[in-house]
Amino acid sequence: VSDRDEISAYVLGDLEPAAAERLRAREAADPGFAAEVAAVRALVAQLGDLGPEEWDPVEPPPLRYAPQPAPRRRSWWRPVTLRPALAVTAAVLLLGVGVAIGALVAGGGGGGGGGGGRVVALAPVGQAPRSADGTADLRDGTMRLSARGLPGNARGDFYEVWMMRSPTDLVSVGSFTVGTDGRATVDMPVTASTARYPIIDVSLEPGDGNPGHSGMSVLRSRPI
Amino acid sequence: VVERRRATTAAFRAAYPEEHVSFAGYTVWTGSLARPRTIAAEPRRPLDRAERRLVARLRSRDPDALAEAYRAYGAATFGLLLRLLRDRGAAEDVQQQVFVEVWRRAEEYDPRRGGILTWVLTIARSRAIDHLRKRVPEPRDPHDQLPRSVEAKTDEPIDRWRVAHMLGRLSAEERLLLRMRFYEDMSQTEISAATGIPLGTVKARMVRGLARLREMIEAEEA
Numbered sequence: 001v002s003d004r005d006e007i008s009a010y011v012l013g014d015l016e017p018a019a020a021e022r023l024r025a026r027e028a029a030d031p032g033f034a035a036e037v038a039a040v041r042a043l044v045a046q047l048g049d050l051g052p053e054e055w056d057p058v059e060p061p062p063l064r065y066a067p068q069p070a071p072r073r074r075s076w077w078r079p080v081t082l083r084p085a086l087a088v089t090a091a092v093l094l095l096g097v098g099v100a101i102g103a104l105v106a107g108g109g110g111g112g113g114g115g116g117g118r119v120v121a122l123a124p125v126g127q128a129p130r131s132a133d134g135t136a137d138l139r140d141g142t143m144r145l146s147a148r149g150l151p152g153n154a155r156g157d158f159y160e161v162w163m164m165r166s167p168t169d170l171v172s173v174g175s176f177t178v179g180t181d182g183r184a185t186v187d188m189p190v191t192a193s194t195a196r197y198p199i200i201d202v203s204l205e206p207g208d209g210n211p212g213h214s215g216m217s218v219l220r221s222r223p224i
Numbered sequence: 225v226v227e228r229r230r231a232t233t234a235a236f237r238a239a240y241p242e243e244h245v246s247f248a249g250y251t252v253w254t255g256s257l258a259r260p261r262t263i264a265a266e267p268r269r270p271l272d273r274a275e276r277r278l279v280a281r282l283r284s285r286d287p288d289a290l291a292e293a294y295r296a297y298g299a300a301t302f303g304l305l306l307r308l309l310r311d312r313g314a315a316e317d318v319q320q321q322v323f324v325e326v327w328r329r330a331e332e333y334d335p336r337r338g339g340i341l342t343w344v345l346t347i348a349r350s351r352a353i354d355h356l357r358k359r360v361p362e363p364r365d366p367h368d369q370l371p372r373s374v375e376a377k378t379d380e381p382i383d384r385w386r387v388a389h390m391l392g393r394l395s396a397e398e399r400l401l402l403r404m405r406f407y408e409d410m411s412q413t414e415i416s417a418a419t420g421i422p423l424g425t426v427k428a429r430m431v432r433g434l435a436r437l438r439e440m441i442e443a444e445e446a
Contacts, residue, residue, distance in 0.1 A: 008434040014412070014427045043438055046387050047406040053303055054388035055407050060302035061316045063294045067287045067327045 011040045120200055120221045122147065128218035136200045136221065138190065143173060146185045147202065150218060153177045156207030159218070161188060163197035170213060171197060175205070198223040275340050282330035290327050297341055300389040301348040307381045308352040318355050322348045339444035341389055345382045390440045398433030405430060
């Protein structure tokens with residue numbers, strides 16, 4: 001039993017006679033203790049005086065006043081303090097913004113492989129083997145084209161990558177050759193906009209010196 | 225008194241529905257004393273820390289802080305105003321003024337002079353006095369002080385409402401036992417009989433509640 005509990009019991013008259021007598025003596029001899037007892041007695045008297053309105057307070061009316069938040073201070077300089085979690089979040093956001101801006105800049109502003117990180121599936125078309133396929137990973141103003149299952153190139157011919165809007169509106173992205181394993185992975189800069197040229201096409205080009213599309217597509221994407 | 229006792233006993237039984245059984249016309253407490261239960265125990269918030277946070281938010285002009293202050297102290301100020309003004313309409317109007325002032329004067333609050341409850345109650349008292357001054361029949365000298373009797377009778381209710389507010393911070397069980405003792409005028413034996421709690425336990429819990437009440441008031445005054 002703490003001293004305070006004992007005082008409360010004493011004031012409430014709950015102590016055994018011997019204990020009560022001991023506290024009475026201490027109260028008479030110790031002014032500090034007597035003050036504490038007097039405070040508890042006053043509290044007990046207050047409790048006894050409380051009326052129904054204090055024991056069962058009525059619900060206050062709703063607060064009608066709607067304060068406005070403090071206006072934000074504007075200053076040219078103020079120390080910046082960041083919590084670790086906030087700092088990490090800010091760093092990630094800044095990195096994302098930087099990557100996006102980099103992609104736009106490298107892609108010629110509004111051009112280029114559609115911004116940060118888009119992988120487009122390529123499916124066989126025309127005379128290409130049904131097992132042929134590939135992907136075009138458009139990222140940071142470049143295209144990484146991966147293909148497999150393509151016939152190996154014969155002497156002089158090659159594959160050419162296009163970005164198309166229609167059979168007559170298209171731009172060349174680059175060219176590559178495939179060995180006997182039928183695989184190729186090539187990185188090519190992309191300056192055209194995927195918004196303008198949404199289809200990626202791979203054609204087999206004969207080495208005839210004609211810079212136009214041969215009409216022999218082997219892989220093609222759906223519109224991006 | 226009989227009605228009050230019935231209401232309180234009913235509240236107690238409602239709080240322990242599974243631990244009372246009716247037997248031969250009596251309701252008998254069956255709760256296990258081996259596992260002390262807190263009846264719908266309310267969270268006991270750390271007094272100083274919570275108040276410090278609230279004051280800091282008020283000072284930083286956080287509107288939610290005012291709503292929180294109103295939830296915490298609105299009942300006490302409204303009770304005080306009702307007692308001082310004896311006019312519900314006036315009390316409602318002054319209540320709004322009090323919390324506008326709490327918002328506007330948060331910077332002036334000095335924790336060294338007392339707890340936030342005391343500060344808010346003091347504002348309420350001041351606004352109540354202002355309102356009472358307006359009621360003094362005309363004509364009167366505007367330099368006259370408010371009649372002493374009016375000011376004097378506003379002191380004691382602050383203390384009452386401070387205690388009433390602190391009662392609300394006790395656990396439901398502690399508050400109930402103190403209510404039975406001091407409001408229902410029940411002896412501890414009668415409380416024991418009404419609740420089924422052994423007499424010794426009633427005494428111990430009542431003592432503890434009183435001691436906690438005293439601690440909270442000291443903290444408020446510190």
